[in-house]
Amino acid sequence: MNKTHPQRNGDVTTFDSAKSSSEEQGCCRPRCARLCCPPRQACVVLLLLAAIAAIMGLAIALGLQPRALVNRPCVATHNWTGFLCNDRVTCIPASQVCDGTANCRNGEDEQEKLCGDLPRSLPAYLVFHCGNPEYWVYADQRCNGMNDCGDCSDEMGRLAACPPCGPAWWSCSPVHYEYCSCVPRALCRDGVQHCLSWSDEYLCRP
Numbered sequence: 001m002n003k004t005h006p007q008r009n010g011d012v013t014t015f016d017s018a019k020s021s022s023e024e025q026g027c028c029r030p031r032c033a034r035l036c037c038p039p040r041q042a043c044v045v046l047l048l049l050a051a052i053a054a055i056m057g058l059a060i061a062l063g064l065q066p067r068a069l070v071n072r073p074c075v076a077t078h079n080w081t082g083f084l085c086n087d088r089v090t091c092i093p094a095s096q097v098c099d100g101t102a103n104c105r106n107g108e109d110e111q112e113k114l115c116g117d118l119p120r121s122l123p124a125y126l127v128f129h130c131g132n133p134e135y136w137v138y139a140d141q142r143c144n145g146m147n148d149c150g151d152c153s154d155e156m157g158r159l160a161a162c163p164p165c166g167p168a169w170w171s172c173s174p175v176h177y178e179y180c181s182c183v184p185r186a187l188c189r190d191g192v193q194h195c196l197s198w199s200d201e202y203l204c205r206p
Contacts, residue, residue, distance in 0.1 A: 073125045080140035083109055083126060094126045095138035131157055145169060147180050155180035170204040172197060 074091035076082030082091040085104035092103045098115035108114075119127045119136045128142045129135075131153030141148040143162035148154050155162055156173075165171040165182035172195035173181040183194040188204035195201075 072123075076140065080144075081125060081138075082140070085109065093138075094140040097122065097126055097138070128154055128160070130154060145179060145182055145184070147178050152180035155182075170195070170200055172199050 072084035074082040074084040076091045076093045081094045083094060083097050083104075084091050086106055086108050087104075090104060092109060096103045097109045098118060100110070102110050114121055126139050128137050128139050130137065130149035131151050132149070135149055137148040137154055142154045142160050145155065145165075149157075151157075154160050168185055169182035170185050170188055171182050174196050175181065175183055175194055176196065177194060179194065183200055183204075185204060185206050187194050188200050188206045191201070193201060195204075
């Protein structure tokens with residue numbers, strides 16, 4: 001009787017096609033030689049984590065970008081240029097923005113995006129640039145009768161385009177002290193020279 005001896009493992013190399021196929025399917029690259037990617041499930045997990053990280057990074061980046069300032073000009077008391085608060089009702093004078101006091105109900109007039117780098121962080125309609133480019137004043141300080149710029153460019157300058165003195169003012173130019181071309185009539189005949197010509201003491205009547 002012929003006996004069939006069991007073959008030793010080292011004698012014959014067998015090829016298991018099913019096993020080879022499954023190994024290739026579990027590999028990210030089917031024809032990998034010695035190094036193989038993680039199984040497909042691991043690849044999917046890594047891709048999901050990468051996508052989540054990208055979305056979070058984008059959200060953070062968008063959150064850190066400064067938002068465009070809302071253009072909210074309004075007319076405050078005495079026809080002054082103003083800033084409209086978030087309630088869309090309260091209009092505060094321009095000079096009350098970034099003055100250290102919250103004049104809007106929610107304090108939006110003191111937010112960092114408005115006050116972080118004055119005057120560049122302010123909307124253009126809130127700012128008046130003086131004749132000396134190193135100085136600026138709030139828009140409601142233009143044509144208010146006071147020499148806020150120091151060179152009267154906010155009262156007499158071409159860019160200021162101020163109207164003539166109103167009935168509550170006495171016109172004389174130049175003037176002394178803090179005024180430019182007009183002095184309040186309340187200062188007329190007060191014993192103090194405000195006009196170079198002394199007209200506020202001899203001609204003007206309160």
